[in-house]
Amino acid sequence: MPRVVIVGDRNSGKTTFLGLLYAAQVKFGSEKADDFRFHASFESLDEVSGVFQRLMSGAFPDSATKEGIREVTFRLSPPRSRLGILGRRKRNSVSDDSDLFRLILLKSFEDDMARSLETGSSVGHMTLNEALVSDAIVIMVDATELAASDEQAPHAPMAKVDAAVEALLTAIQRSRAHGEATALHPIFVFSKFDRVDSNSLRLLNLESAPPDVRRRGPHLAYGRALADRNMPKTIAAIKARKDRGLRFEAPAYFFSWVRTDKAASRGSEKIRLRHSGAVGWEPDFSSDEYLAFLTCLGDIAADARR
Ligand SMILES: Nc1nc2c(ncn2[C@@H]2O[C@H](COP(=O)(O)OP(=O)(O)OP(=O)(O)O)[C@@H](O)[C@H]2O)c(=O)[nH]1
Numbered sequence: 001m002p003r004v005v006i007v008g009d010r011n012s013g014k015t016t017f018l019g020l021l022y023a024a025q026v027k028f029g030s031e032k033a034d035d036f037r038f039h040a041s042f043e044s045l046d047e048v049s050g051v052f053q054r055l056m057s058g059a060f061p062d063s064a065t066k067e068g069i070r071e072v073t074f075r076l077s078p079p080r081s082r083l084g085i086l087g088r089r090k091r092n093s094v095s096d097d098s099d100l101f102r103l104i105l106l107k108s109f110e111d112d113m114a115r116s117l118e119t120g121s122s123v124g125h126m127t128l129n130e131a132l133v134s135d136a137i138v139i140m141v142d143a144t145e146l147a148a149s150d151e152q153a154p155h156a157p158m159a160k161v162d163a164a165v166e167a168l169l170t171a172i173q174r175s176r177a178h179g180e181a182t183a184l185h186p187i188f189v190f191s192k193f194d195r196v197d198s199n200s201l202r203l204l205n206l207e208s209a210p211p212d213v214r215r216r217g218p219h220l221a222y223g224r225a226l227a228d229r230n231m232p233k234t235i236a237a238i239k240a241r242k243d244r245g246l247r248f249e250a251p252a253y254f255f256s257w258v259r260t261d262k263a264a265s266r267g268s269e270k271i272r273l274r275h276s277g278a279v280g281w282e283p284d285f286s287s288d289e290y291l292a293f294l295t296c297l298g299d300i301a302a303d304a305r306r
């Protein structure tokens with residue numbers, strides 16, 4: 001079962017991401033029934049659908065649900081077109097065409113990493129153990145914290161996250177150095193992109209919004225520019241070539257946003273809903289990016305089977 005570990009700063013949008021992933025499942029599960037099937041497993045369904053229902057009522061996850069979710073299991077069926085090769089394999093049942101994923105949220109990630117960086121001790125056991133055997137690592141980058149000017153560089157809010165992720169990757173690298181060659185897929189997800197500071201984009205001569213995800217080259221270049229500038233240590237760790245053991249694949253980049261309106265109560269935001277043919281209503285979010293993300297996971301699973 002492919003394992004996907006999600007890491008990110010506190011309040012970086014991890015739970016919202018899971019809720020929107022569920023929304024994407026609802027959307028594509030009904031619009032493209034035969035292309036995409038994504039079911040939250042029974043154990044995690046209540047919690048994830050709880051977050052989803054909250055989003056549908058216009059609210060972000062509350063602190064109660066924030067505490068709850070640690071892990072989500074879901075099933076993802078590859079699009080029919082990709083079943084060509086698989087179809088030739090002997091399969092016991094139809095459901096075998098799909099992949100069961102484990103999405104694991106590393107809760108104590110930031111604290112764990114900070115502690116080990118300060119004290120020079122090794123990374124917390126739990127954190128490492130979960131990440132050790134993962135096939136992909138989703139690095140949640142809060143787009144509202146991207147560097148907006150050059151002066152900020154050494155003290156950028158992102159520097160701490162960068163150092164923490166670098167430390168995690170290095171630890172994974174070390175622990176897998178003597179094992180058989182394996183691959184780990186780094187996936188950057190830039191969250192809250194509706195709230196990105198235009199200065200942090202202008203700093204890198206980037207357009208005010210990422211290119212359509214179907215324009216693969218420009219989309220990749222856009223994500224790469226942001227990660228290179230804001231997560232330099234992590235990128236260096238990914239690029240460091242090793243002769244043996246773990247191999248980091250080229251990173252993938254996705255952008256998450258949801259449209260919001262000012263709510264009546266001060267300071268809070270309300271999620272805007274939009275009409276959607278199949279489901280009626282859904283949050284107004286970057287569903288194309290989520291579909292591409294799910295496709296990316298499908299490819300990773302197909303890779304792992306080979
Ligand atoms: N405008 C906007 N705000 C967002 C978005 N995603 C998250 N937020 C804001 O960020 C807050 C935190 O989001 P969560 O999804 O709870 O973040 P988290 O990483 O799960 O937080 P913890 O579990 O507490 O570490 C939300 O309450 C929203 O205010 C987004 O796409 N757009």
Ligand SMILES: [Mg+2]
Nearest residue numbers: 014015066067
């Ligand atoms: Mg959360």
